[in-house]
Amino acid sequence: RSFNALGTHKAMHQAIKLAIWAALLTGTSCLAPIPSCNGTACTTMQCIAQNVELAAGGSFNCSSAVPCHSLLCSVSDGEELSLIVLECNQPTAVRLVNRYSGEIQFNHTFTTDSEIVNLAVNGTNVILNVTIQHLKRGTTLGLQIDAAIPGQGTVTFIPYSEIPIDKFSCSCSSGTPCVPFIPLGDDAITLPRVSDGASGPITLPFDFPFGEGDHSPGTVYVTTDGYFSVGNLTINSDPHLFSNDSSFDGIVAPFWANADPSKAGSVSYQIFTPENGSEFLEKTRILIESREGIPSLDGGWMLVAEWHQVPQFGATNMATNTFQGILFKLKNFNDAYAVFTYHCGDTSGMQWSGNATIGWKSGSSWRNHLLSGGPNASSIACDNYPSVGEWSNMVYSLVAVEPCPGQFGCANGVCAPFSVVCDGQGNCYDGSDESGCSSTPTSIPPTETPSVCSGTACATMQCIIQYIESHFQSLFACSTAVPCVNVLCSAGDGSSFDLTILECKQPAAVRVVTRNTESVVLFNHTLSHSEIVTVPLGIDYMLNVIIQHLNGGTILGLQMNIIDSDPNPDPDVTLVPHSEFPLDTSSCFSDATCKAMESIARSAEAASDGLTCFTSPPCSEIDCAVDTGEKLQFVVLKCNDPPAIQLLLRDENNVLVYDQTFTESGFATFATGGSVKILNVTVTHGDNAIGVQIDVFIPDEQTGYQTFVPYTSIPIDTSSCSQDATCKAMESIARFADAASDGLTCFTSPSCSEVDCAIDTGEKLQFVVLKCSNPPALRLLLENQDNALVYNQTFTESGFATFATGGVQKILNITLTHGDKTMGVQIDVLDTGEQTGYQTFVPYTSIPIDTSSCSQSEGPNRLILAVALPLGVALVLVLVVLVVLISVLLYKRRKRGEFRFQPMSTFADTDE
Numbered sequence: 001r002s003f004n005a006l007g008t009h010k011a012m013h014q015a016i017k018l019a020i021w022a023a024l025l026t027g028t029s030c031l032a033p034i035p036s037c038n039g040t041a042c043t044t045m046q047c048i049a050q051n052v053e054l055a056a057g058g059s060f061n062c063s064s065a066v067p068c069h070s071l072l073c074s075v076s077d078g079e080e081l082s083l084i085v086l087e088c089n090q091p092t093a094v095r096l097v098n099r100y101s102g103e104i105q106f107n108h109t110f111t112t113d114s115e116i117v118n119l120a121v122n123g124t125n126v127i128l129n130v131t132i133q134h135l136k137r138g139t140t141l142g143l144q145i146d147a148a149i150p151g152q153g154t155v156t157f158i159p160y161s162e163i164p165i166d167k168f169s170c171s172c173s174s175g176t177p178c179v180p181f182i183p184l185g186d187d188a189i190t191l192p193r194v195s196d197g198a199s200g201p202i203t204l205p206f207d208f209p210f211g212e213g214d215h216s217p218g219t220v221y222v223t224t225d226g227y228f229s230v231g232n233l234t235i236n237s238d239p240h241l242f243s244n245d246s247s248f249d250g251i252v253a254p255f256w257a258n259a260d261p262s263k264a265g266s267v268s269y270q271i272f273t274p275e276n277g278s279e280f281l282e283k284t285r286i287l288i289e290s291r292e293g294i295p296s297l298d299g300g301w302m303l304v305a306e307w308h309q310v311p312q313f314g315a316t317n318m319a320t321n322t323f324q325g326i327l328f329k330l331k332n333f334n335d336a337y338a339v340f341t342y343h344c345g346d347t348s349g350m351q352w353s354g355n356a357t358i359g360w361k362s363g364s365s366w367r368n369h370l371l372s373g374g375p376n377a378s379s380i381a382c383d384n385y386p387s388v389g390e391w392s393n394m395v396y397s398l399v400a401v402e403p404c405p406g407q408f409g410c411a412n413g414v415c416a417p418f419s420v421v422c423d424g425q426g427n428c429y430d431g432s433d434e435s436g437c438s439s440t441p442t443s444i445p446p447t448e449t450p451s452v453c454s455g456t457a458c459a460t461m462q463c464i465i466q467y468i469e470s471h472f473q474s475l476f477a478c479s480t481a482v483p484c485v486n487v488l489c490s491a492g493d494g495s496s497f498d499l500t501i502l503e504c505k506q507p508a509a510v511r512v513v514t515r516n517t518e519s520v521v522l523f524n525h526t527l528s529h530s531e532i533v534t535v536p537l538g539i540d541y542m543l544n545v546i547i548q549h550l551n552g553g554t555i556l557g558l559q560m561n562i563i564d565s566d567p568n569p570d571p572d573v574t575l576v577p578h579s580e581f582p583l584d585t586s587s588c589f590s591d592a593t594c595k596a597m598e599s600i601a602r603s604a605e606a607a608s609d610g611l612t613c614f615t616s617p618p619c620s621e622i623d624c625a626v627d628t629g630e631k632l633q634f635v636v637l638k639c640n641d642p643p644a645i646q647l648l649l650r651d652e653n654n655v656l657v658y659d660q661t662f663t664e665s666g667f668a669t670f671a672t673g674g675s676v677k678i679l680n681v682t683v684t685h686g687d688n689a690i691g692v693q694i695d696v697f698i699p700d701e702q703t704g705y706q707t708f709v710p711y712t713s714i715p716i717d718t719s720s721c722s723q724d725a726t727c728k729a730m731e732s733i734a735r736f737a738d739a740a741s742d743g744l745t746c747f748t749s750p751s752c753s754e755v756d757c758a759i760d761t762g763e764k765l766q767f768v769v770l771k772c773s774n775p776p777a778l779r780l781l782l783e784n785q786d787n788a789l790v791y792n793q794t795f796t797e798s799g800f801a802t803f804a805t806g807g808v809q810k811i812l813n814i815t816l817t818h819g820d821k822t823m824g825v826q827i828d829v830l831d832t833g834e835q836t837g838y839q840t841f842v843p844y845t846s847i848p849i850d851t852s853s854c855s856q857s858e859g860p861n862r863l864i865l866a867v868a869l870p871l872g873v874a875l876v877l878v879l880v881v882l883v884v885l886i887s888v889l890l891y892k893r894r895k896r897g898e899f900r901f902q903p904m905s906t907f908a909d910t911d912e
Helices: 006-025 041-055 274-292 457-471 588-607 721-740 858-896 904-908
Strands: 060-063 070-075 079-086 093-100 103-110 114-121 124-135 140-148 154-164 208-210 213-215 219-222 228-230 251-256 266-272 299-311 320-330 336-343 357-362 365-368 391-397 476-479 486-491 496-502 509-515 521-527 531-537 539-550 555-563 573-582 611-614 621-626 631-637 644-650 656-662 666-672 675-686 689-697 706-715 744-748 754-759 764-770 777-783 789-795 799-805 808-819 822-831 839-848
Touching: 041 060, 041 070, 041 154, 093 114, 093 124, 093 721, 103 114, 103 721, 103 839, 114 656, 124 154, 208 336, 251 299, 251 320, 251 336, 266 274, 274 299, 274 320, 274 336, 274 391, 357 391, 457 476, 457 486, 457 573, 509 531, 509 539, 521 531, 539 573, 588 611, 588 621, 588 706, 644 666, 644 675, 644 689, 656 666, 675 706, 721 744, 721 754, 721 839, 777 799, 777 808, 789 799, 808 839
Parallel strands: none
Antiparallel strands: 060 070, 070 079, 079 093, 093 103, 114 124, 124 140, 140 154, 208 213, 219 228, 228 251, 251 357, 266 299, 299 320, 320 336, 336 391, 357 365, 476 486, 486 496, 496 509, 509 521, 531 539, 539 555, 555 573, 611 621, 621 631, 631 644, 644 656, 666 675, 675 689, 689 706, 744 754, 754 764, 764 777, 777 789, 799 808, 808 822, 822 839
16 A cells, blocks of 8 residues: 555555465465365365365465356455356366456366466466366266466366265256265175176166066166166177077166177166155156156155276277166056166267167067167167257156057067058068968068168168068078168177278168178178179178169169079079169268378387277377376377377376477477387378378387387368358357356357357347358347247347346347458447446457358349349339329419310310
8 A cells, every 4th residue: 555656556566465475386385285175065066175275375265156057256455266166067167267357358168177278367477287077977076276377387276076976956947856866875785897797686666667567676787788678687798689589588778789888888777766856757757747648656665777987899990879767656546667868969978879679578568769760779869859958868658558559569679560461572571460360471481572772871771680580580680780881790600791881982882791600701792783693691692783873973772692503503592683773972081091091090009009090080190098097199189280199198197298380391309108209200291191200219228219009191171160260259258248247158150150158047148150141140049938039139249239138138239340251249238237347258359151052043133132222213203293293283284274174075186
């Protein structure tokens, strides 16, 4: 207060703050070791607040309020630091926001295991290392933040903290009943991490009525392959369509597929009763009531199993699936239900298909959940089921049912109309609809010409599978998976053959591969034209493979006949009926990129013991796990100019220790497993491609340079780079809007042309970029709680928008600028209810504008309309004026007698 000059006062204040930071970061403060923070959400957040205040030397004042998802720290000079735990993100994330005088200086969301960012504090660059762990099947978030000023050391800013995550409270949209993932507690039992495993017998607390059986008391097993086994334990990793086959009975399958938790993930279960899970029981009860239409159910207990981030058996990529299954028993009624839960709209839910079976079977009662790909569930997407927001629930009543109500039930589980029974055609593909008919065969004779298999790729492949399995029941069991370009048929002795449609070859081709009982390849041949080949499979078969390129090359015709080579040949037997595959070449360029990256991954694995590498679409990076716990990553930066290769290394604690980008050849030096490696990275640039070769030298071994990755040309598709930049700009706008306004949750549309914001009052705010407008424009729309549009205004230049949300009037000052293929946007908001002046809602953001997809005629038409419309209006006005003048003149002349109407005969005799 004794300083007269305000500037001197601010300078001293800043100097004191920096001194505190310096003392903290150089370790000169006499602080006791900071303990871990854990407990409830509120006690954990309060512990974090106390440690931040202590670490900042009293210059921070931090607080948190119920439900304790966020921490707000105020600094005496008007600076604010906010930490927000985003529980409903998938996976859970942490957002860090720094404001100065109400304006956002820093806003970043952390979802990865560890990330390093730069944050300016009073003009000084502070480096934060934010470490995140997803623990206890996603019910706990591990968080630690370390801070450093370059050259002055590091210190723990937020100690290691375990924050409880309540994803069950994440709302279902529109008030429609749904059940999110139920958090399993410390009492949950986790199965051993093995493939084809199961729990011990689980004795249920009540009798469990299931289908035609009544298991008293109920005994259930949870398997690692995505299903419950009720009564007797059944373990089988090969999913089967439910039918009257007695080999598979007592199964409830949320996602029966060949999973492998021995590689990653976990399988756990827990029983909930009113004593330990009343909230979960009530929400599940309400869901079942709404779906089954049965009022006043009374929930008693439920068994919940979770398959958490489990990969597919034998997969070489990192795709995993997470889903839950619930067995629900009514308290006062002899009814039971199954609920299957999946998470939609993100990459942490269902990532692989695996030709799964979904449904249940008990005796002669069963239900198969049929998707568009065929009788087996070939994909999980929320469009296929009733979904609410980000959650999808299937509900089944587990009572004895007729498998095909109103239809004929085929022996293989497929339903068919009664009109096709005994019509002489094997519509079930297994002949069961013709069995017992007086004058018709029991199945389609193999020598008959089969019907054409066509439709979508999946429908065509399923048709082939059903044909092969029904005609060669004693030989093969077949399967396919999205995108349905391959069918694998296994024989009972362990041998197999598979067919693959090679869409990206020119012309399209078919690859035939056979393997013996030891999985050794016996035959591998690619055919693009009709050909007769000899295929070894137990015995040698002669196959007449007929290939046709139809409809301008967009459809591949295929038929395969087995030729009898005996002296007295029988008619040829059809192995694959005439089939017409639709060819989808849209992803071929991407496929070439994936093949190149997969080749690099396999070469790296082969060249180095203890290295396991993965890549997955869109194949822009390769992730390698080192057996010492370190992680090596190769990233292709296709949108760089020129394209580049980024090399990153993280240590055992997920701390980034090496990061270098190569736009040209160079060397990389780092240590893994305590041993120094020198990499000679060769980079070349071609037409839509980047060439890479990596040779490695290990000084400790003195063996000279060894090839780590042989020269590989990686196709580069930059067509989406402009769109990527647009998406980043729109995502930035969405995140700023999120951070600037409590109660606002914003998302960017897939096309990145709009930002949609849900307000906690039930209203919806939308920002739309009209790139094809001339000039480009910004449209602002507001819908009320009833989805009625209450505000709609388009801005081609700066202006103001005034409307009310939550009963409070807002005034938005929208600033628009137009540049070369860009539009600049800034939005400041005045909340009339708070009287705090204008606050920045969206800071200035430059949005790339790509008009290449706009109609060519749009510009000229708009120009013609712009000229013609005012000219037309002017012409109409002139005509109206002329009519009025003429009418007035005629009226005056008539008044003076200068003009009067006369008979036509008069005009004939005058000069009038």
